[in-house]
Amino acid sequence: MTDTRDSALLSINGLKVHYPTDEGVVKALDGVSLDILPGQTLGVVGESGCGKSTIGRAILQILDKPGRVVDGEMMWNARESGGQTLDIAIQNPDGHEMRAMRGGDVAMVFQEPMTSFSPIHTIGNQMSEAILLHQDKTPAEAREWSIELMNMVGIPNAPQRFHEYSYQLSGGLRQRAMIAMAISCSPKLLIADEPTTALDVTTQAQILDLLRKLQEEQKMAIMLITHNLGVIAEMADAVVVMYLGKAVESGPVDDIFHRPKHPYSQGLLRSIPSVQAVGHEKLPSIAGSIPHPFNRPSGCTFGPRCPSFMPGACDASVPRYMTLDGTRQKVSCFLHHPPEEVEEVPSDD
Amino acid sequence: MTDSIPAMDGTILEVRRLTKHFPIRRGLLKRTVGMVKAVDDVSFDIRSGETLGLVGESGCGKTTTSRCVLRAIEPTSGEIVFRTSDGQEVNVATMPNRELRPLRREMQMIFQDPFSSLNSRMSLLDIVGEPLLVHGMNNRRERQERVAELLRLVGLRPEYMQRYPHAFSGGERQRIGIARALALHPRLVVADEPVSALDVSVQAQVINLLMDLQNEFELTYLFVAHDLSVVKQISDRVAVMYVGKIVELANTEDLFSNPKHPYTEALLAAVPVPDPRARRDDRKLLQGEVANPANPPSGCYFHPRCPYVQDVCRTETPTLTEVAPSHFASCHRVKEIELTGISPAGAA
Numbered sequence: 001m002t003d004t005r006d007s008a009l010l011s012i013n014g015l016k017v018h019y020p021t022d023e024g025v026v027k028a029l030d031g032v033s034l035d036i037l038p039g040q041t042l043g044v045v046g047e048s049g050c051g052k053s054t055i056g057r058a059i060l061q062i063l064d065k066p067g068r069v070v071d072g073e074m075m076w077n078a079r080e081s082g083g084q085t086l087d088i089a090i091q092n093p094d095g096h097e098m099r100a101m102r103g104g105d106v107a108m109v110f111q112e113p114m115t116s117f118s119p120i121h122t123i124g125n126q127m128s129e130a131i132l133l134h135q136d137k138t139p140a141e142a143r144e145w146s147i148e149l150m151n152m153v154g155i156p157n158a159p160q161r162f163h164e165y166s167y168q169l170s171g172g173l174r175q176r177a178m179i180a181m182a183i184s185c186s187p188k189l190l191i192a193d194e195p196t197t198a199l200d201v202t203t204q205a206q207i208l209d210l211l212r213k214l215q216e217e218q219k220m221a222i223m224l225i226t227h228n229l230g231v232i233a234e235m236a237d238a239v240v241v242m243y244l245g246k247a248v249e250s251g252p253v254d255d256i257f258h259r260p261k262h263p264y265s266q267g268l269l270r271s272i273p274s275v276q277a278v279g280h281e282k283l284p285s286i287a288g289s290i291p292h293p294f295n296r297p298s299g300c301t302f303g304p305r306c307p308s309f310m311p312g313a314c315d316a317s318v319p320r321y322m323t324l325d326g327t328r329q330k331v332s333c334f335l336h337h338p339p340e341e342v343e344e345v346p347s348d349d
Numbered sequence: 350m351t352d353s354i355p356a357m358d359g360t361i362l363e364v365r366r367l368t369k370h371f372p373i374r375r376g377l378l379k380r381t382v383g384m385v386k387a388v389d390d391v392s393f394d395i396r397s398g399e400t401l402g403l404v405g406e407s408g409c410g411k412t413t414t415s416r417c418v419l420r421a422i423e424p425t426s427g428e429i430v431f432r433t434s435d436g437q438e439v440n441v442a443t444m445p446n447r448e449l450r451p452l453r454r455e456m457q458m459i460f461q462d463p464f465s466s467l468n469s470r471m472s473l474l475d476i477v478g479e480p481l482l483v484h485g486m487n488n489r490r491e492r493q494e495r496v497a498e499l500l501r502l503v504g505l506r507p508e509y510m511q512r513y514p515h516a517f518s519g520g521e522r523q524r525i526g527i528a529r530a531l532a533l534h535p536r537l538v539v540a541d542e543p544v545s546a547l548d549v550s551v552q553a554q555v556i557n558l559l560m561d562l563q564n565e566f567e568l569t570y571l572f573v574a575h576d577l578s579v580v581k582q583i584s585d586r587v588a589v590m591y592v593g594k595i596v597e598l599a600n601t602e603d604l605f606s607n608p609k610h611p612y613t614e615a616l617l618a619a620v621p622v623p624d625p626r627a628r629r630d631d632r633k634l635l636q637g638e639v640a641n642p643a644n645p646p647s648g649c650y651f652h653p654r655c656p657y658v659q660d661v662c663r664t665e666t667p668t669l670t671e672v673a674p675s676h677f678a679s680c681h682r683v684k685e686i687e688l689t690g691i692s693p694a695g696a697a
Binding site for chain 1: 406407518519520521548549550551552553554556557560575576577578579581582583605615616617618619620621622623624625626627628632634635638639691692693
């Protein structure tokens with residue numbers, strides 16, 4: 001897919017992030033590739049332990065210790081703004097480039113707005129700090145811009161809130177303040193890691209609406225990391241489905257929801273209850289549970305839970321992650337591109 | 350207000366005008382400076398064998414209500430009438446603790462967090478066997494057999510009996526919690542957010558298990574959750590709570606397709622639907638935030654956020670009344686306004 005790679009704002013290829021621990025190496029990311037296009041929303045969906053949050057942290061080089069990038073590239077395309085293409089994967093986390101990028105071109109919104117703010121500094125203080133760090137503004141200008149941003153994200157009484165502490169704000173307002181801080185330097189990419197998971201459903205709808213509005217105004221790309229397929233369906237242009245540190249399928253949002261190719265995506269979509277469902281039929285569920293990180297199955301890691309498991313193929317080698325002919329979907333599954341020595345097996349859908 | 354919901358035949362639990370106020374204490378002398386009305390005049394029935402879903406946003410009082418039903422916390426006032434297996438009607442709210450204990454066999458609870466609700470220093474045999482021991486099954490062999498049976502029932506291997514909770518995943522731990530709740534053959538099970546801590550693929554397994562067990566043992570569930578799609582999946586009837594009050598109560602299909610309270614409508618509109626073709630750009634978004642239960646607004650608690658608000662809503666508190674057969678709502682304007690529900694998916 002060289003065509004999208006060229007136009008991509010960020011192109012990640014074969015990214016591996018490992019956490020060496022006393023008991024062994026946790027392969028949080030085990031060769032992930034994805035492209036984020038300018039101005040688009042990429043949904044990254046998966047269950048706990050799939051590595052979706054690790055991607056966001058790897059892009060900003062803020063991995064928790066002892067995690068580190070061991071392989072792969074993350075090409076940041078700065079040509080549009082007159083810069084050069086930068087491989088984030090080989091940058092020094094404390095170097096000038098990364099510090100300029102964090103909170104500048106790339107900003108992040110975290111799940112827990114309570115713990116993401118400092119409890120001993122006012123909201124305004126923290127917002128101004130980010131602005132002063134990245135922009136050539138005086139403290140008074142930074143204050144003014146902070147209050148304008150707070151108005152933009154719908155925080156009532158912004159001049160007063162500017163002097164309040166994070167604990168004085170409700171969950172929804174705190175997340176708005178977090179978003180205001182993230183967009184303060186007009187990022188090209190906003191990484192939102194479970195931005196609404198801790199919020200109630202009506203507040204969630206408000207925050208998603210806000211993100212959509214800001215994206216339209218600021219023309220920024222959003223990488224939306226979540227386990228909630230409903231949120232993905234409402235927000236994303238393209239989707240990456242992850243399982244155990246790998247992307248197993250990706251494509252335009254409509255294709256992923258209506259023509260999923262990987263048995264895991266299919267199972268995941270079937271197993272979610274929907275408010276649109278009729279009656280009380282039993283939910284089809286995926287058998288088993290997510291394996292322990294030290295106990296990864298060989299071959300395709302979804303194999304032991306897969307209804308289409310093919311002995312001799314799926315447990316023998318790892319399927320390649322490649323584009324399906326005639327589609328815009330990428331999938332890693334032997335149902336769709338069998339290994340050479342195995343004959344084609346028709347898919348069961 | 351309470352007279353509007355007549356008790357039905359086959360009712361296992363009647364909750365009448367239940368309230369729970371928590372005092373707000375301040376200062377050196379811990380003087381009470383106010384009251385949080387966590388549960389504020391709540392009435393509902395649960396019929397034998399059904400699942401009543403209790404849904405609402407954080408702080409609406411759904412968990413407090415469910416805990417009061419089991420007398421895990423003391424209600425401030427109101428009645429909780431439970432019909433025991435021998436046909437007696439007892440008021441759980443005022444019963445002395447001594448008499449409550451035999452009743453606990455019949456009412457059990459499943460908790461939200463499968464990590465903190467299991468003692469990590471106890472083996473499965475001890476965890477699941479503890480209620481058996483407390484209720485007089487002193488023979489260890491007998492207890493082991495019953496625990497093995499229970500583990501099999503919830504889809505765990507009996508060989509795991511000697512293991513400790515840390516060896517199990519979230520979904521498996523929730524199964525252990527379910528096995529413990531079922532140990533004494535309860536008739537009413539209160540499940541407080543039993544699947545919200547679980548991954549999507551595991552969530553479906555546990556919901557299915559709960560539904561299977563209900564069929565097999567004729568269990569009655571009070572199912573507390575904030576996730577409307579999960580509630581829809583499992584409930585026969587649904588009660589929607591807002592700031593300590595039930596604002597709507599109806600059969601599941603009616604409530605979702607034909608809501609009668611503006612808050613229910615807003616909740617339904619806010620749920621993300623897992624289908625990109627169902628994006629609703631024109632949907633009505635609720636403004637503002639949930640009211641403070643320590644200082645609720647006047648009149649209808651929902652009026653500051655309600656798009657249909659009129660003068661009467663600001664001054665008078667509406668009562669829960671039957672607006673259609675078995676469909677209760679508390680809204681002054683219920684007869685005048687047309688609300689939109691969720692239309693079922695087409696050929697999904």
